[in-house]
Amino acid sequence: MAERLTDIGPPKYDLFWPQVIKDNAGKWLYHDILEPGVLLHVSETGAKIWSVRCGTTRLMTTMMVEDICKLADQFCDGHFRFTTRNNVEFLVVDESKLEPLKKALKAAGNLPIGGTGASITNIVHTQGWVHCHTPAIDASGVVKAVMDDLFEYFGSHKMPAQVRISLACCLNMCGAVHCSDIAILGVHRKPPVIEHTHLDKMCEIPTTIASCPTAAIKPAKVDDFKSVAVNADRCMFCGNCYTMCPAMPLADADGDGIALWVGGKVSNSKSMPKFSKLAVPFIPNEPPRWPTTVKMVRQIVEAYVAGANRYERLGEWAERIGWERFFEKTGLEFTHHHIDDYRFAATTWRTSTQFKW
Amino acid sequence: MAERLTDIGPPKYDLFWPQVIKDNAGKWLYHDILEPGVLLHVSETGAKIWSVRCGTTRLMTTMMVEDICKLADQFCDGHFRFTTRNNVEFLVVDESKLEPLKKALKAAGNLPIGGTGASITNIVHTQGWVHCHTPAIDASGVVKAVMDDLFEYFGSHKMPAQVRISLACCLNMCGAVHCSDIAILGVHRKPPVIEHTHLDKMCEIPTTIASCPTAAIKPAKVDDFKSVAVNADRCMFCGNCYTMCPAMPLADADGDGIALWVGGKVSNSKSMPKFSKLAVPFIPNEPPRWPTTVKMVRQIVEAYVAGANRYERLGEWAERIGWERFFEKTGLEFTHHHIDDYRFAATTWRTSTQFKW
Amino acid sequence: MAKKHQTPMLDELEKGPWPSFVTDIKRMAETGKDACADLLGQLELSYKDKEGHWKHGGIVGVLGYGGGVIGRYSDVPDLFPGVEHFHTVRVNQPAAKYYHSESIRKIMDIWNRRGSGMLNMHGSTGDIIMLGAFTDELENIFAELTSLGWDLGGSGSALRTPSSCLGQSRCEFACINAEDICYDLTQSYQDELHRPAWPYKFKFKVDGCPNCCVASLARSDCAIIGTWRDDIRIDKAAVAAYAAGEFAANGGAHGQDVKLDIQKDVCDLCPTQCMAWDGKTLSINNKECTRCMHCINMMPRALRPGKDTGASILVGAKAPILDGAQMGSVIVPFIKMEPPYEEFKEFVEKMWEWWDENGKNRERIGETIQRLGLGTFLAAVEVEPDPRHVKEPRSNPYVFYKEDEVPGGFDRKIEDYRKRHAR
Amino acid sequence: MAKKHQTPMLDELEKGPWPSFVTDIKRMAETGKDACADLLGQLELSYKDKEGHWKHGGIVGVLGYGGGVIGRYSDVPDLFPGVEHFHTVRVNQPAAKYYHSESIRKIMDIWNRRGSGMLNMHGSTGDIIMLGAFTDELENIFAELTSLGWDLGGSGSALRTPSSCLGQSRCEFACINAEDICYDLTQSYQDELHRPAWPYKFKFKVDGCPNCCVASLARSDCAIIGTWRDDIRIDKAAVAAYAAGEFAANGGAHGQDVKLDIQKDVCDLCPTQCMAWDGKTLSINNKECTRCMHCINMMPRALRPGKDTGASILVGAKAPILDGAQMGSVIVPFIKMEPPYEEFKEFVEKMWEWWDENGKNRERIGETIQRLGLGTFLAAVEVEPDPRHVKEPRSNPYVFYKEDEVPGGFDRKIEDYRKRHAR
Numbered sequence A, B: 001m002a003e004r005l006t007d008i009g010p011p012k013y014d015l016f017w018p019q020v021i022k023d024n025a026g027k028w029l030y031h032d033i034l035e036p037g038v039l040l041h042v043s044e045t046g047a048k049i050w051s052v053r054c055g056t057t058r059l060m061t062t063m064m065v066e067d068i069c070k071l072a073d074q075f076c077d078g079h080f081r082f083t084t085r086n087n088v089e090f091l092v093v094d095e096s097k098l099e100p101l102k103k104a105l106k107a108a109g110n111l112p113i114g115g116t117g118a119s120i121t122n123i124v125h126t127q128g129w130v131h132c133h134t135p136a137i138d139a140s141g142v143v144k145a146v147m148d149d150l151f152e153y154f155g156s157h158k159m160p161a162q163v164r165i166s167l168a169c170c171l172n173m174c175g176a177v178h179c180s181d182i183a184i185l186g187v188h189r190k191p192p193v194i195e196h197t198h199l200d201k202m203c204e205i206p207t208t209i210a211s212c213p214t215a216a217i218k219p220a221k222v223d224d225f226k227s228v229a230v231n232a233d234r235c236m237f238c239g240n241c242y243t244m245c246p247a248m249p250l251a252d253a254d255g256d257g258i259a260l261w262v263g264g265k266v267s268n269s270k271s272m273p274k275f276s277k278l279a280v281p282f283i284p285n286e287p288p289r290w291p292t293t294v295k296m297v298r299q300i301v302e303a304y305v306a307g308a309n310r311y312e313r314l315g316e317w318a319e320r321i322g323w324e325r326f327f328e329k330t331g332l333e334f335t336h337h338h339i340d341d342y343r344f345a346a347t348t349w350r351t352s353t354q355f356k357w
Numbered sequence C, D: 001m002a003k004k005h006q007t008p009m010l011d012e013l014e015k016g017p018w019p020s021f022v023t024d025i026k027r028m029a030e031t032g033k034d035a036c037a038d039l040l041g042q043l044e045l046s047y048k049d050k051e052g053h054w055k056h057g058g059i060v061g062v063l064g065y066g067g068g069v070i071g072r073y074s075d076v077p078d079l080f081p082g083v084e085h086f087h088t089v090r091v092n093q094p095a096a097k098y099y100h101s102e103s104i105r106k107i108m109d110i111w112n113r114r115g116s117g118m119l120n121m122h123g124s125t126g127d128i129i130m131l132g133a134f135t136d137e138l139e140n141i142f143a144e145l146t147s148l149g150w151d152l153g154g155s156g157s158a159l160r161t162p163s164s165c166l167g168q169s170r171c172e173f174a175c176i177n178a179e180d181i182c183y184d185l186t187q188s189y190q191d192e193l194h195r196p197a198w199p200y201k202f203k204f205k206v207d208g209c210p211n212c213c214v215a216s217l218a219r220s221d222c223a224i225i226g227t228w229r230d231d232i233r234i235d236k237a238a239v240a241a242y243a244a245g246e247f248a249a250n251g252g253a254h255g256q257d258v259k260l261d262i263q264k265d266v267c268d269l270c271p272t273q274c275m276a277w278d279g280k281t282l283s284i285n286n287k288e289c290t291r292c293m294h295c296i297n298m299m300p301r302a303l304r305p306g307k308d309t310g311a312s313i314l315v316g317a318k319a320p321i322l323d324g325a326q327m328g329s330v331i332v333p334f335i336k337m338e339p340p341y342e343e344f345k346e347f348v349e350k351m352w353e354w355w356d357e358n359g360k361n362r363e364r365i366g367e368t369i370q371r372l373g374l375g376t377f378l379a380a381v382e383v384e385p386d387p388r389h390v391k392e393p394r395s396n397p398y399v400f401y402k403e404d405e406v407p408g409g410f411d412r413k414i415e416d417y418r419k420r421h422a423r
């Protein structure tokens, strides 16, 4: 064990850079999106680099990585990168390889070109039923169904502005969907079912009790087992108890499903960053293709395309026209679930006579 | 007691109307502020009424009311009204009486004309040391000192927009200063001093404990007296305990003084109503003329006049230029007290890189 | 000879151009009103001590009423016996505070004879505040007031004296008869006003339009604010006159010589950007208008609210004690307001019933709503949830579902779960 | 022959134009990877049950590391033995996720031999996620990875794998060397990354400019966002070219044929309205600019951030568990970011120390700040209060004063009070 390496950290960031980046990092002058998916960056030195962006499934096999490597070898001297939204970018230094690369990508079929500019780029998402233990929904399947439907917008620049869709399969929100133009969120709706016979063995009762943000969990003795009881009226299905204690699963075929959120953003451009707001409280899980979710996402996208000004993010549009108009334009129903009742609820009430009919 | 009248309510609203109002109520077509303090209202019928608005002290004697009655008799057939901000309005039906009324008012000297349009109108205020038991400051005296200083703006239209100053002498905020362009607020800064020897006799201990919003009050036995103790670290000097229990006074010459707040509004015009925000956390009580308060109010007013666009309320101006700029322009200091730490505090933090140097 | 205290500090407040309450009180003191002299004396002491000198009230009042009088005693009565008792009598003002000299003189006369002669014209809630009576005069004052047609206002955990802007009596913007509504509510709810029976105070204020001249939105548990549903009325000739600089901007609020730049001052400042001006025609896309009043305020001679008028009802405004200040929140976006205001009163009674049942002691309705949720309140008053109730939909995912909303309900068996999922 | 489960539902996800993960996994299963076949089988079962089939992890990992591996077990292992263990190995990605085929092939080879062959490229935090290993392979995988120069990422109550946008490597907007900062922090804090010792997780993300392409502002406890203090650089010739329609608007983001209306698209949308365009000259009142990036985004060939660059530090972003989601709040409005980033690291260490002392179990730093107050946190990290810390100053009057701020302190004697005020 003497030679066991630890704490070496990742490879240094410039190790895999193409030479043109090594020479021009920090000197880039401007970029130009030549067509959907194809970026040109020009340096102060006159040097250029073309990046061809392609959608990926994120959940992929080593075979898929090999597909990418082969294309990279052929057209990019082996260089490529992944974006922060799970697209792959082929880094082209030799302009003459650009068209052949595009052709090869089209031929390959599993790496659609797009995701730049005013498009709907790849959906940031999480693990769902493929790996996690707390999901209310699958991730990859929903993403596939939604992206199939929105495919025309991935490889084009037809949106008023960039549209960022994210998905998280439970309230932990590993997809950090809370600031997305459109967020697809897995939600539970039933309080945990408790395994009284094993709870005390599997979990620490005080930690379990402390895990509940609404203090819905109390100690309880059930059939002589030390266990806990949940006050269902106070449960908001956050799942934190299950994270702390496997004897309290929430998952349920009827209880679980999807909520849609809209109008968040992260960038500071024009308006300050915004949280996503609830658009659709619940859509049942409809594997394998989640048709209602797909339909409602499209409804939102289309209303946005029809109504927004160019350069206006979805949330900026909704705020400009007013949320009453947002619900009218999207045809979505406004319910009591849309009215906040959590900690800052009062700050969301309409304290003005200003509203539209 | 048979003939004892109760529950008759106030005189009906139209009882004291001049005839022209009886004839034209609901038919008014437009108004025109002919000069500061002088309003003309014109009816669909062509009828006209002139209103001459004058500042009052609000706190007044019956002799002052008699002064008003005399002028009303002379020029208005006895008709006058008070505004929602404690100005008096003389209702002139006969145009020829307008100039003589103005002359008489000027002669009288205790009823300055003004308070209309883009002026600083009368200060809505409360009772202070003249009547209430919980004040941290006087009311009438502060108002007098501030209005003396701002007098030029009462009888003119030099403000960018209307400026509404309000004063409340304690956190109960009877002046409802929480939505004022400028608010003058009496604040305590010492926790209640407890009269252990009498508390149990004068107050109900459970009610007293329950009165504290921060749970700073706990039951305590002091020298054999049943009483309470206050955790000074949790006390935010709201005074609610003293309201419930006279054995816990807060008032203190060194502890009490004035906080200034800015940028609130009530009207729905242009921007939605806004709360006033903290500008100056504390100014000591400086009777009889509160010079520091007077000076700081003027500082705010002058920065506003210099910086705002016409038709822009103080809060609209502050938000347009940004609060960092507001503190720079007014020369007021920003301290840790300006940072909210109450229930909705997190909603006031700056969650963006957007700010000015 | 009239009583007199040395008041060197207060004397400083006789200087300066704004009317001086000190000067006014002094002259009253000079007529022999000891209460006035002692009031000045005690106030001078407060100026010296930088502390007030009044004690808690204790229960004083008139027979059969739980409110209308605020007890007040000096904590230095030996020094200032004239204000040993200094109770307040809240006299319910006529809506919009119109007076005739003849009538007001009569009540001033009562006050001169039986009270201190000191007044607040008016209290923040709207009452005529008679400031400074001894306990034994209260019944007499009340009897004389009622005999003249006046009654007391509210105090304590009761309905407080409703108040209104001047509305249709002298304002062209009024969309509802604010004064009539104020009067009608006052009369209809006399019992609620005089006999405290609620968790805490409750205030109505009525504004004729969204300009909110009585600040209902900030200061009343239930704000009734006039508005309209149809189109803003445009007088084209008057628009042209504004364009030609014939009329002063904003009804002369900035001086008669300040004229309007319709594009810049009106259209560009419209919060919804729903107005267009091409130099000749002013057009409004009324569907997108939020009836903020700005354009109408700017051009009162050219623009008027529509004709299909009614009110928006906003509930819950209050001062900061205890949970922080609140403004009113839209509860009923639009309601017709025609006498006898039945539909509105039905709403009010549902609201009160819910608050009465659910409100804690000293909890304003706005706080009860905060605690139990706006959705809960809407259900109680039978109003459908509407995007107009919120500035924005919730952004946190913590949605409470009721058992009957979820197929299969909440009851599940762990055995069933374990059939599908090993431990 | 390769193992195969019937997957009628998943097969539906092979249709449609977007790449299909099912197709990809199927081909891997066909090479004989039982883990992939069983993954599809179990996923099909989940599609049928509408419930996931993974159990809690339990503690698995590699020697000396408290994180980097997430344990995962099937709850139907008899049906799908290939995924009985399905642990995740988080491999720390190179900053900005540049790869060379040669090098990535080597780690894919490890994964083909010792793991399932399934990946997430990449995890939401930024790691290369190797999805599906048996416990007994973990040490081997780790040894092979490190021997090739790769290390594990973070998990548990530790520093998580920092990540960055691509910054100066390919972006003209980058105001700081985002990748270098990311790398430097990762290397400097290896111990914090591999050995969980905090109340909860902690994330760094580094964005080169306020566009926030790695979403640092929404997803990292400490966001380092490039910005500048001097003036936006203007290339006049390029402005003219935009005006003449020679360049596409917004860097071609709307198609090469969409040109710019400088007034409408740039100046009118500037949030501070600090830009002016007279048809010839574009001028910026930089003092009023909030460096939002909009104008630069619109005209990347004409405008560039200033040269006095550094970062704004925003602290506290997180997902909603437990107190609701937070975005980062400005803590350090501006800090220079030059290697070795000493000043920044001093700040970081003060921050961690405070959080470590004050944070409750499973409390993110943003929640600790919420609970104890932003002012308290600022004092702890020795940053002066600044209006830039807030969107607006407080509007409630509940100011806490400390005893030493008030003359005479808090201790008072009731006897003294009663000397001035009778009971």
Ligand code: SRM
Pocket (backbone or CB within 6 Å): A030, A031, A033, A039, A082, A083, A084, A085, A086, A087, A115, A116, A117, A118, A121, A122, A124, A161, A162, A164, A179, A180, A181, A264, A265, A266, A267, A268, A269, A313, D096, D164, D165, D166, D167, D170, D171, D172, D173, D211, D212, D213, D214, D215, D250, D251, D253, D297, D298
């Ligand atoms: C490659 C990538 C960074 C990386 O390190 O991987 C990237 C690259 C660029 N971003 Fe980004 N952004 C990338 C994720 C993001 C994100 C993060 C996200 O979506 O999760 C954001 C914040 C999104 C939000 O606000 O919700 C983001 C907000 C922006 C903006 C601000 C747009 C706005 O109007 O709000 C710009 C400026 C613009 O597009 O005009 C920008 C501009 C750019 C530019 C033009 C920068 C440049 O000069 O090269 C790059 C190409 C733009 C394009 O794709 O059209 N990038 N960009 C990411 C590509 C993601 C993808 O595959 O689709």
Ligand code: SRM
Pocket (backbone or CB within 6 Å): B031, B033, B039, B082, B083, B084, B085, B086, B087, B115, B116, B117, B118, B121, B122, B124, B161, B162, B164, B179, B180, B181, B264, B265, B266, B267, B268, B269, B313, C096, C164, C165, C166, C167, C170, C171, C172, C173, C211, C212, C213, C214, C215, C250, C251, C253, C297, C298
């Ligand atoms: C007389 C009075 C109502 C009453 O029942 O007594 C009144 C009367 C008028 N108000 Fe008011 N307002 C009166 C208190 C208010 C208040 C309440 C307050 O200040 O406490 C407000 C809300 C203030 C706020 O937003 O903080 C108020 C906000 C307005 C507005 C909205 C202005 C804005 O830009 O926000 C207008 C429209 C305007 O001025 O253009 C308005 C307009 C008017 C008009 C022009 C209405 C009309 O057509 O006659 C009246 C004369 C205006 C003037 O004084 O310049 N009135 N007005 C009140 C006079 C108070 C005083 O003595 O100074």
Ligand code: SRM
Pocket (backbone or CB within 6 Å): B125, B126, B127, B131, B132, B133, B134, B172, B173, B174, B175, B176, B243, C070, C072, C088, C090, C120, C122, C123, C124, C125, C126, C127, C128, C129, C153, C154, C161, C201, C203, C218, C219, C220, C317, C318, C319, C320, C321, C322, C364
């Ligand atoms: C007289 C008056 C102030 C004035 O100078 O005008 C007044 C005076 C008192 N108010 Fe008030 N309030 C008066 C209007 C208001 C208003 C304004 C309004 O009604 O528009 C408010 C703010 C709006 C609101 O209702 O929230 C107001 C909010 C309070 C509060 C805080 C209530 C809250 O929920 O935050 C208290 C505290 C309490 O009830 O214990 C309070 C309590 C008091 C008490 C009873 C003091 C106490 O703690 O017991 C004061 C009696 C003083 C006295 O000696 O007469 N007063 N009070 C006003 C009533 C006169 C009238 O009837 O016309």
Ligand code: SRM
Pocket (backbone or CB within 6 Å): A125, A126, A127, A131, A132, A133, A134, A171, A172, A173, A174, A175, A176, A243, D070, D072, D088, D090, D120, D122, D123, D124, D125, D126, D127, D128, D129, D153, D154, D161, D203, D218, D219, D220, D317, D318, D319, D320, D321, D322, D364
């Ligand atoms: C793998 C990954 C999702 C993915 O598919 O990409 C993931 C997976 C899990 N996350 Fe996460 N989180 C992942 C990125 C995130 C992010 C995004 C980010 O880092 O930018 C967030 C939101 C930002 C944040 O940190 O708040 C995130 C917020 C959470 C939370 C909620 C934390 C909170 O304070 O609100 C939890 C709950 C917890 O810690 O118990 C959580 C918990 C989990 C756990 C450990 C489940 C649990 O309850 O124990 C998941 C393990 C799943 C598994 O089987 O591997 N995960 N998690 C991401 C890590 C991959 C990587 O290392 O690159």
Ligand code: SF4
Pocket (backbone or CB within 6 Å): A126, A127, A128, A132, A133, A134, A135, A136, A168, A169, A170, A171, A172, A173, A174, A175
């Ligand atoms: S969002 Fe929830 S279910 Fe999905 S990966 Fe994260 S913790 Fe697991």
Ligand code: SF4
Pocket (backbone or CB within 6 Å): A191, A192, A211, A212, A213, A214, A215, A216, A217, A230, A234, A235, A236, A237, A238, A239, A240, A241, A242
């Ligand atoms: S799901 Fe959340 S709210 Fe419900 S019991 Fe568990 S921890 Fe509490």
Ligand code: SF4
Pocket (backbone or CB within 6 Å): B126, B127, B128, B132, B133, B134, B135, B136, B168, B169, B170, B171, B172, B173, B174, B175
């Ligand atoms: S604000 Fe406070 S001190 Fe002033 S009158 Fe109201 S309750 Fe009394």
Ligand code: SF4
Pocket (backbone or CB within 6 Å): B191, B192, B211, B212, B213, B214, B215, B216, B217, B230, B234, B235, B236, B237, B238, B239, B240, B241, B242
């Ligand atoms: S003043 Fe307020 S916070 Fe302080 S002890 Fe009294 S009730 Fe509590």
Ligand code: SF4
Pocket (backbone or CB within 6 Å): C165, C166, C167, C168, C171, C172, C173, C174, C175, C178, C207, C208, C209, C210, C211, C212, C213, C214
């Ligand atoms: S609220 Fe409207 S109707 Fe009432 S006085 Fe003010 S402007 Fe006129």
Ligand code: SF4
Pocket (backbone or CB within 6 Å): B270, C269, C270, C271, C272, C273, C274, C275, C284, C288, C289, C290, C291, C292, C293, C294, C295, C296
């Ligand atoms: S009332 Fe307000 S929103 Fe409506 S058109 Fe006029 S300015 Fe615009």
Ligand code: SF4
Pocket (backbone or CB within 6 Å): D165, D166, D167, D168, D171, D172, D173, D174, D175, D178, D207, D208, D209, D210, D211, D212, D213, D214
């Ligand atoms: S955050 Fe800024 S610097 Fe980084 S990639 Fe995005 S635009 Fe470029």
Ligand code: SF4
Pocket (backbone or CB within 6 Å): A270, D269, D270, D271, D272, D273, D274, D275, D284, D288, D289, D290, D291, D292, D293, D294, D295, D296
């Ligand atoms: S960066 Fe933003 S605020 Fe600054 S000038 Fe450009 S658009 Fe305006």
